[in-house]
Amino acid sequence: MIGTLKDAIGARYVLTGDDAAPWGRDWPGTYTSTPLCVARPGSTAEVAAVVRACAEAGVPVVPMSGNTGLTGAGKAEGAVVLSVDRLNTITAIKPDARIAIVGAGVILSALHDAAAEHGLMFPLTLGARGSAMIGGLLGTNAGGSNVLKYGNMRDLCLGLEVVTPTGEVMDLMSELRKDNSGYNLRNLIVGAEGTLGVVTAAVLKLVPQPAAYATAMVAVPALDDALALLNRLQVETGGAVEAFEYMPRAYMERHVRLTGKRPPFDTDYDVNLLVELGATAARDAQPGPDGTVPVVARLEALLAEGLETGAVLDAVVAQNEAQRAEMWDRREDAAEITFATKPFVNNDVALPLEQVAVFLDRMKTRLAKVDPDGSELAIAHLGDGNVHYTAYISRDDKALYDAVVEAVEDVALELGGSFSAEHGVGLSKLNSMARRKDPVALAMMRSIKAALDPKGIMNPGKVLPG
């Protein structure tokens, strides 16, 4: 097998033993494995050759890009890890059409930089942007902090190139906004976590870069006040809110403690928000005679009004890019901050917006029952109702872990939520899929998997419970 792969893509691009070890571990260290080898093909044709070799030999193949996932979707025990990291070319940025054509191995921040050179923006962003790659972002239908305004990866993808589980190359590289020509295979592959094929390239939407931002840290009395503020901002600005992120007191304290960075406010508050407005209309970015930028002035005025009525407790508006970066860094440290304490149970649930507060209230009670010595840390993409709820459990115990997950799911689903928002299923939510997903839908997914991957070699055991 390894010899075949070396012949197909060159010996130096097939890693084994210690060289392959970094691919046998996810970054929080939750999932470890010993891959058979790591193949790093340099072209779509080479990806197809690797998949065909695996299909012939009946060896599992695990597609991998930046290895920043949190669900074990990249666990590759005895499998060929197919790393797309060498498919890292930004083939084209077309400013008039506002699209980017990219290889699956392009790192998210590299795409951000390339789009910025044209005054455009690839709007999806998340803490791992310096290492996450397009292939994996598409595989998990990743979200992040700007979904509220711009959608997730599926919404931002126009076209795909895919190597199928039988090693054929499928060309769905449409650059068009409207293209109804048969079943939408693109949206099926996006979010399938590499179980239906390997994404090798994509056509992605770009958007105009806001000409100015207004970014603030805001403290409010309670989550209901936060939602009222969000609604007010959206109405006043015509939907200019780009990010609306929630961080609780516990997160702020941990952040100061673990990073040594300074807190945003002199006082500690329960409900802290990172709010960002983007000026998409020219006149909202044009500084007035006194030098103030309208979008910033508007945010300041709305926050001042809130301070007067008590709907806002405290607020700091970024006065320059460095202050804005500091606000974003605080939010984007979340994964490191959260996973610094072990053992933890991380959950990624979605809720109707107005139920986020109810969820958090109920979880306090539920967690206390399941693990009286446990504690919790919940941050949220509040504008999407997406809560990253982490429980620190009192002992590293599989049964306790599962009980916490089930409690979180119970509460989320009784409020009309989903057990999975943006991280995907991988291995970590197989039980949840079995327990919670509509059985007819599960059966349909299994039929599709069997039809498209008859030998079952493509990231087997992930997404679909056995």
Added chain:
Amino acid sequence: MIGTLKDAIGARYVLTGDDAAPWGRDWPGTYTSTPLCVARPGSTAEVAAVVRACAEAGVPVVPMSGNTGLTGAGKAEGAVVLSVDRLNTITAIKPDARIAIVGAGVILSALHDAAAEHGLMFPLTLGARGSAMIGGLLGTNAGGSNVLKYGNMRDLCLGLEVVTPTGEVMDLMSELRKDNSGYNLRNLIVGAEGTLGVVTAAVLKLVPQPAAYATAMVAVPALDDALALLNRLQVETGGAVEAFEYMPRAYMERHVRLTGKRPPFDTDYDVNLLVELGATAARDAQPGPDGTVPVVARLEALLAEGLETGAVLDAVVAQNEAQRAEMWDRREDAAEITFATKPFVNNDVALPLEQVAVFLDRMKTRLAKVDPDGSELAIAHLGDGNVHYTAYISRDDKALYDAVVEAVEDVALELGGSFSAEHGVGLSKLNSMARRKDPVALAMMRSIKAALDPKGIMNPGKVLPG
């Protein structure tokens, strides 16, 4: 078979003979058939019962809602027409969550009205809105005039209920913006034109109703000027353009001639646009001291500037709702106006925006070669690059029809376009699918169809060439 269906859903809801005839004809009269019968189930359970009965008997079932399609997807020779028209309940409008939960038989305009009562809007609209139903709109992933701003049906759909080809009920009725839980079956069913199951209900997104509109008829020298105007409007307003529709001189003349309605301008122009801006920010809708609404004032100012530089030849801004309605009626008469002359070949292609003018130029030459006595009429959702190109051919001849279609496809595809934008494939584009679609993608579609509809009863012969 008919007896079984009568037992399942009540005899009065199973139509045969003359009663069934209206379902045996599409509205332009292009496709006619004699259905075995028409079944009008009154609930999801009854839909499932009808499908199970058809599956058991091996009788084809053709899902149908408003019967406004243009591609023959509803042709039902010898088949059971499964009409979802009785599933016409708007189950809920949830203003805070901005969603509507609707049956597949709800008529589009009824949903528009229901949303308006809450100050909200279901933004998708098209000429057939008074008869098109949600089920068919989802089946074809319909588009229309506001896709530029709000997306097509797929973008506006959060959840689905589906009766599968084996007669099971699949519950995908998520109300959440983020919900990554396995393969995205929703997007597979949407646009599958009833070949993978029957949509019985849906969760749809609503958006805030713009507090004011600025609507205008604008004449410009050429399509390039139109695109420059679109770009200018988008930058100045931060993306407030809701519609940007192109009508050529020939359409304007036909419209006056066939409807007797008055033209928008005293002079005839080659390139006429219907432009609409929506005021989504509160202050853009607030009349100033002189009574002018800012969004209207802004459009007037930009058009005045264009008139001065010659980039705009003429413009009329609607001063009230009646004038606005007149402008929209002119555009929405398109299907009637277009199909009043026969024989015609209607095409629905998508192009990169900057290639629309090139496409129209090249088609003049190509059509003259294929059918020297033919003529053409092309209107477009210009903001999406979606051209409805109709050729009036000189004789009702299948070979000539096919030659025109192939010419249109040739030109569209050499410019990076698609042979199908928003009308779907049905029967009319089976050849196009066979000729133009990536063969690996076609094979994958066939695998999925075979896996999900093993008996091949669900709208057979549509979408996938045999």
